[in-house]
Amino acid sequence: MNTSPISEQELHAYADGRLDAGRRAEVEAWLHEHPQLRQAVAEWRLQGEALHRAFDPVLGEPVPARLTETVRISRRLPPLRLAAAVAWLAVGGVVGYAVRNYLPAAATPSSASLPRQAALAHAVFSPEVRHPVEVGAAEETHLVAWLSKRLGAELKPPRLSAQGFELVGGRLLPGEAGPVAQFMYQDARGQRLTLYVQRDAQDSRETAFRYARENGIGVFYWLDGRFGYALSGEMDKPDLLRIATAVYQQLNP
Amino acid sequence: MGRQDIVAEIPRLRRYARALTGDAVRADDLVQDTLERALGKWALWRPGNLRAWLFSIMHNLFVNQARSLRLVDYPGDAALPDLPTRATQSDALELRDFARSLARLPEEQREVLLLVALEDLSYEDTAKILDVPVGTVMSRLSRGRERLRALLSGDEPAETPLKVVK
Numbered sequence: 404m405n406t407s408p409i410s411e412q413e414l415h416a417y418a419d420g421r422l423d424a425g426r427r428a429e430v431e432a433w434l435h436e437h438p439q440l441r442q443a444v445a446e447w448r449l450q451g452e453a454l455h456r457a458f459d460p461v462l463g464e465p466v467p468a469r470l471t472e473t474v475r476i477s478r479r480l481p482p483l484r485l486a487a488a489v490a491w492l493a494v495g496g497v498v499g500y501a502v503r504n505y506l507p508a509a510a511t512p513s514s515a516s517l518p519r520q521a522a523l524a525h526a527v528f529s530p531e532v533r534h535p536v537e538v539g540a541a542e543e544t545h546l547v548a549w550l551s552k553r554l555g556a557e558l559k560p561p562r563l564s565a566q567g568f569e570l571v572g573g574r575l576l577p578g579e580a581g582p583v584a585q586f587m588y589q590d591a592r593g594q595r596l597t598l599y600v601q602r603d604a605q606d607s608r609e610t611a612f613r614y615a616r617e618n619g620i621g622v623f624y625w626l627d628g629r630f631g632y633a634l635s636g637e638m639d640k641p642d643l644l645r646i647a648t649a650v651y652q653q654l655n656p
Numbered sequence: 657m658g659r660q661d662i663v664a665e666i667p668r669l670r671r672y673a674r675a676l677t678g679d680a681v682r683a684d685d686l687v688q689d690t691l692e693r694a695l696g697k698w699a700l701w702r703p704g705n706l707r708a709w710l711f712s713i714m715h716n717l718f719v720n721q722a723r724s725l726r727l728v729d730y731p732g733d734a735a736l737p738d739l740p741t742r743a744t745q746s747d748a749l750e751l752r753d754f755a756r757s758l759a760r761l762p763e764e765q766r767e768v769l770l771l772v773a774l775e776d777l778s779y780e781d782t783a784k785i786l787d788v789p790v791g792t793v794m795s796r797l798s799r800g801r802e803r804l805r806a807l808l809s810g811d812e813p814a815e816t817p818l819k820v821v822k
Contacts, residue, residue, distance in 0.1 A: 412794045415801075419772060421779070447801050450808075451773035454675065454758075457751045458774060461671040467684055470670075473691045474662050 409433050414440065418447040465519070468618035475530065516579060518624045521599035521633030522617035524576055524585055529595040529635075536572030536587050546573050550584040554602055556629065560586045561598070561653040566646050568596055578602075596636040598650060602629060612647060614640060623647035627654065662694065665710055668775070672711065675770050676718060678759045686721070690714040708777065712785040715767065722763055757807035765800030768793055 409430055416422050417430045434441040528535055538546040543560075551558045553575055560570055568588035576583045576599075583601040610626045621643045624633035632654070634647045669690060673683035690713050703709030758766060764786075771782040772793075779797075783790045805811075 411798055415794065415797055416779075443805075446805050447773075450769075450801060450804055453751065453754045454770070454774040457755055457758075458671050458675045461674045462667045464667075464670070466666050466670070470666055470684065470688055470691060471663055473688055474659050474666075474695065 414444060415447070418444045419451075465618070471526070471618075517599075517601065517626075517631045517633050518613070518615035518622040519617055520578065520583075520601075521597070521624065521635050522615070522620040522622050524583075524599055525597045525620050525622075525635035526618065528574070528585065529587065529597060529637075535595070537574035539572040540570040542572075543570070550575060553582045554584055554600070556602070558584060558600060559654075561650045563588055563596075563646060563649060566649055567591065568646070571595070594636070594638065596634060596638075596646065599633040599635065601631045612644070612651075614644075625651070627651075661706055662691065662710070665707055666691075668707070669710060669714065672770060672775055673714065673718075675755075675758070675774055676766065678755060686714060686717060689717050693717065705781070708781045708785055711771065711775070711777070712787070715785055715787075718767075719763070754808065757804055760807055761800055761803055765796050765803060768796040769800040769804070772797055 413422065413426070413430060417427060417434075422430060434444065538549065540546070547558060547560065550573055560573065563569070567590045569590075571587040571589050573584055573586045576585055578601045581602055583599060586598040586600070588596045588598070612623055612625050615622045615624065620635050620637055621640055622633050622635045623643055624631065626632075632650070634643065634650055636643050636646075666687065669687045670683060673686045673690075674680060677683045677686060690710060693713050694710055697713075758769075761769065767786060768782060771777045771785060772779065777785070779790050779793050783793045786793065
């Protein structure tokens with residue numbers, strides 16, 4: 404078969420994997436007889452690999468708050484609606500991927516990423532006006548039954564009325580080790596808190612309260628038996644601690 | 657399509673901007689400018705291909721900024737590029753060399769190389785983003801790859817950003 408001459412353009416297309424199978428085979432055969440160009444193509448591919456090695460870690464870095472805020476605060480777009488879950492998946496997926504790949508192996512995924520995942524979920528859903536939760540507090544029985552079933556254990560959202568917060572409702576989220584429940588609370592001024600509950604993939608263990616701050620969101624988190632809990636809110640540490648303590652006491656009567 | 661779709665593109669915009677500028681702060685400034693510009697235009701026009709549209713906005717901002725930077729103060733290749741890597745030390749050194757060579761490519765070649773080899777965009781999308789014919793994309797890709805190869809292998813004589821007049 405007579406092969407049409409191979410242009411340099413096609414060599415690049417070959418290196419980039421953009422040729423159809425037939426032409427790819429022709430170029431391959433031709434390169435076999437032109438070792439110098441074969442070497443060049445191999446180097447181009449190595450350049451591409453080096454680009455990914457050098458810059459892919461950026462994908463796993465936490466996105467600076469100023470960037471997400473730029474998008475969130477802009478009034479030029481119609482209100483964010485249901486599809487917020489898509490953003491959550493995208494951001495969570497990227498961060499989850501990063502945590503797996505770029506954190507030292509010693510960090511246990513479930514406890515190390517718990518505050519970050521919780522803060523992300525808080526950041527995505529707490530500003531929501533129309534769809535802050537999937538199931539509202541008015542259907543609390545259904546909410547509790549549903550989330551308990553999905554997490555495979557009995558859940559009960561704590562009452563925080565004494566602290567000035569009422570349950571808004573809850574939603575189910577994808578977590579690193581399976582489904583995660585998020586309960587949302589709101590006070591009279593419209594300030595919101597979220598309680599993030601995940602099944603801990605590790606053996607049962609307990610930890611003290613830990614505190615983290617992620618992009619302006621305070622998170623108290625702890626592991627207790629089979630569950631990891633994280634309480635997130637944009638409030639001062641002492642106030643958040645007071646509420647986290649109340650949550651802990653209700654979960655461990 | 658909405659806000660959340662734009663938010664989902666931020667990590668890729670940051671990766672491209674970091675590779676393009678070699679500077680973490682400048683890269684995020686570029687991303688922020690891009691987001692602001694995109695949101696401003698959004699009300700008037702919804703792009704068919706959101707990613708390519710965002711990249712084209714970034715390209716225009718980058719070209720304008722690079723032009724004004726050159727007039728004032730350009731760090732040249734003496735500045736170490738910011739690398740996000742947490743790889744082993746020898747790998748990190750190797751990648752730093754790589755990033756420094758990348759920074760020495762002419763901007764138009766660097767842009768094409770990154771859009772094709774890092775962002776995996778088609779030649780056609782790359783041409784649209786840069787607002788040049790596909791043939792130009794191919795010739796810049798070819799020159800960029802050859803130049804980078806020469807820089808990495810040390811064939812390229814070291815250049816100073818300032819021409820020495822004798």
